[in-house]
Amino acid sequence: MVTVEADTRVESDLVGERHLPSDALFGIHTLRAAENFDVSGIRLHDFPEFIAAMAMVKKAAVEANLELGLIQPGIGAAIARACDRIIAGDVLKPHFPVDMMQGGAGTSTNMNFNEVIANLSLLDIGNRAGDYDTINPNDHVNLSQSTNDVYPTAIRLTLLRCCETLLNSQRELAAAFRQKGLEFAGIVKVGRTQLQDAVPMYLGQEFDAFAATIENDILLFESSIQLMTEVNLGGTAIGTGVNAPKGFSGIACAHLSNISGVAVRPARNLVEATSDTGAFVTVSGALKRISVKLSKVCNDLRLLSSGPRAGIGEIRLPALQAGSSIMPGKVNPVIPEMMNQIGFQVIGNDLTVTLAASAGQLQLNAMEPVIVLNILQSIRLLAKGMDLLRIRCIDGIEADAERCRSLHDNSLILAAALNPVLGYSKAAKLAHRALVEGIGLRQVIESEGILNPIQVTAIFESN
Structure with missing residues (x-):
């Protein structure tokens, strides 16, 4: 030979x-x-x-x-x-x-x-x-094995063993946002909907919400990854266990649990487990959700830091590198931009996983290699990206409290606080007059004399 x-x-x-x-x-x-x-x-x-x-x-x-x-x-x-x-x-x-x-x-x-x-x-x-x-x-x-039970079992074990890296990155990023929430707790600012001025809020509340959205995804990912603990080892070619002795599946899974330190168990139906890739779709979907929400957070960071003088400019991101080859002094939000692009890649990876899972035929899905490639890449990108986002961006964010107060005081957002006192229609007319005349809402109310000084102070200094 x-x-x-x-x-x-x-x-x-x-x-x-x-x-x-x-x-x-x-x-x-x-x-x-x-x-x-x-x-x-x-x-x-x-x-x-x-x-x-x-x-x-x-x-x-x-x-x-x-x-x-x-x-x-x-x-x-x-x-x-x-x-x-x-x-x-x-x-x-x-x-x-x-x-x-x-x-x-x-x-x-x-x-x-x-x-x-x-x-x-x-x-x-x-x-x-x-x-x-x-x-x-x-x-x-x-x-006593086949590619068709060994390979997917290894995929599942890989995900179980590397998921903690991603979860730790999520936890540390959430904690960083939570810390900024405490740091910015007393800074009043404009809350916005549809990119328009809405109602007052605190900058700390905004960053607390960023932390909460990440913490929600931690729970979801922890739940989805548990689907990986059920493996088809011992099912051999199509799940019937051909060429494997009776009891091999349970014995091999027990050994695998001891070797890896991760508890795995035989699937309840090895034929189903050999042909079905639904668990991978669920995990990939959780990674997509994480990416979608992180991309939204990074969009917000870019908007809040826009300027520095002609944008919103309520926060300052760490200056990491020159932002232009032609515009001197320009500094770009490069880390949130990087995180956005990671999100786009993971979303695309999820589509690939979805299509590959749907391409299974009869007793096997021959497309598992591209499934494992895309899920592993997504986990690696997200974990590294979140670490960089935390270290090179979130930890160094500063608030411009004066800018937050100035935008708050010159806005019309306290019109909503007039609803219980004057009603929606009257409050809307006052806000419109202030907008058209280019003056403050408080000035309009005081000029019309429709509220006494105590009421005016209560509305404009407690919100």
Whole structure:
């Protein structure tokens, strides 16, 4: 099966033979996949969290096989040690070169792992790489498994293990907004609807609301990610468990929980779990919601800081870099703009996930590779983006209290406070007169003498 010539070895498959470097940990299946799917430039090794999760699934499988007496102890132990090396991050580039976007429902990814683990195991016991008569990628490393249960299980485990990074970023960003809410608590300003002056509020209330909207999304994401705890490991090809012994699913999931530190359990219906990607749609939808709301918050920050003299200008964002190659002194809200663009990307990623999930057919969804690529990218972008938003923007925001008071005092927003005293129609006429004549609402009321000084003071100095 294997021929060694100089610094290469020859491996064969049903398509033919190929030369590989003699010390390559991957094999012919990985080589063909790397050539066939050189499309996005985003490789398996670009997501070490996914690599670790796949190795954990492979280790759980071999431990289940050892427990059930399906594999020789020496071979099983060598495979487990190889998995440990991958989990520890000792084995990355260039041994996982397969593109994240690939045909075959993840088979190329699974075979990349099968081959690397087999060759690591062979080297561990003193054999040469490619000696698959001793330890075989399919017969030993992939024993009692299929791509169709290993790959989606690894996706789910990856999401469960990396979700805390995103949640921590959300919590810290919410806390930063909450702190600004306290700092700006006593600063009165104009509240606006449809970009028009509405009623008075405090700047602290505005920032408290930013914190609350993020905290709501934390609860939603925590709930949605729990869908990932139910896996189809042990279902093999289509969920019927062909080539896996009875009880393998429960045993493998127990081992996977111990290895990963994350509690997972077999799906109630392995056939359904193998074909359905609805849980990924839910998680991706939660990420989209987070992005939509963060983008709105960043729009508000850009509006509130607009100017600095000809806009709203109620807050000042940290000045990070020159904003123009032609306009001296211009400073742009670059961090909120970055966060907006992250939001657009995540929203687009969610559409991709949605379309990929809808493309499933019969007992399998072959589009899972693009699902995992987009969800992992969304989580990574959001977590990094929120950290940068907090550190480089929110923590350094300053309020222009004088500007807030000036806009408040020169606006007509206290017309709403006249409703209980004068009624809507009369208050509207007074506000219109003030607008047309370019004078303050208080001045109009005092000139008409329709309220006594105590009433005027109560309205204009308590709101």
